[in-house]
Amino acid sequence: MELNKDIDQIDIPHAKRTYLNNPNSTLLKKLLIFYPFLFLIFSVVGLRFIRNVGLIPLNNLKFQVERNNGERILGHLPYNETPKEKLVLIEPNIIVHMDMRDSLLKMREEAKKDGIYLVFLSGYRSINLQNDIFYSLKSIRNQEAAERARVSAPPGYSEHSTGFAIDIGDATQRETDFETHFENTDAFKWLIKNAAKFHFKLSFNKDNKYIDYEPWHWRYEGSIEALKVFESSNRKL
Numbered sequence: 644m645e646l647n648k649d650i651d652q653i654d655i656p657h658a659k660r661t662y663l664n665n666p667n668s669t670l671l672k673k674l675l676i677f678y679p680f681l682f683l684i685f686s687v688v689g690l691r692f693i694r695n696v697g698l699i700p701l702n703n704l705k706f707q708v709e710r711n712n713g714e715r716i717l718g719h720l721p722y723n724e725t726p727k728e729k730l731v732l733i734e735p736n737i738i739v740h741m742d743m744r745d746s747l748l749k750m751r752e753e754a755k756k757d758g759i760y761l762v763f764l765s766g767y768r769s770i771n772l773q774n775d776i777f778y779s780l781k782s783i784r785n786q787e788a789a790e791r792a793r794v795s796a797p798p799g800y801s802e803h804s805t806g807f808a809i810d811i812g813d814a815t816q817r818e819t820d821f822e823t824h825f826e827n828t829d830a831f832k833w834l835i836k837n838a839a840k841f842h843f844k845l846s847f848n849k850d851n852k853y854i855d856y857e858p859w860h861w862r863y864e865g866s867i868e869a870l871k872v873f874e875s876s877n878r879k880l
């Protein structure tokens with residue numbers, strides 16, 4: 644006890660002296676004085692931030708999360724270019740993946756039996772060709788990349804690069820080629836009813852939130868390789 648008393652007597656004056664003379668302590672004192680003001684400022688800023696976050700529409704947040712999670716660019720998934728040895732020419736200017744050739748030709752034959760004349764507009768497209776299409780058309784139409792991407796995939800992101808996509812028209816109504824009103828043709832109605840039998844599926848339907856509806860664009864999912872290629876797309880949409 645005796646010893647503790649001595650220490651107290653020594654320590655207290657020493658502590659007081661240090662507190663008063665140390666410039667750091669003066670700063671601390673100032674901080675303590677301003678602390679309530681600082682607290683008030685941070686609280687106001689913090690509350691404003693929370694309120695602003697709360698004001699962002701929920702849909703926007705959802706979209707940002709989805710966009711950041713996927714590896715999409717402007718809504719399109721990446722696709723590799725299919726090696727040349729897997730591609731076959733089925734008619735002038737129409738090249739497709741060898742897995743899909745028989746099924747595609749059979750589908751056209753079956754449609755013909757029903758009086759429907761399908762015409763193939765575009766099959767495999769190299770990444771270079773997609774590059775030309777995407778950038779040249781974008782400039783011609785004076786559209787920004789995001790607008791253009793609603794109707795054409797950026798290079799490296801087109802299903803056409805896989806050889807498993809085919810754009811189809813109605814041979815009796817060529818004015819509907821690549822047009823949304825292709826959906827009113829007999830060819831489209833026939834495809835909706837029958838394409839699945841030949842393992843074809845509409846890629847960009849009306850529900851797609853990133854890419855415009857393309858009733859002419861179909862993809863083949865009738866082989867393991869094709870299913871692997873489109874696995875990511877089928878999982879996310």
Ligand SMILES: [Zn+2]
Pocket residue numbers: 765803808809810859860861
């Ligand atoms: Zn297409």
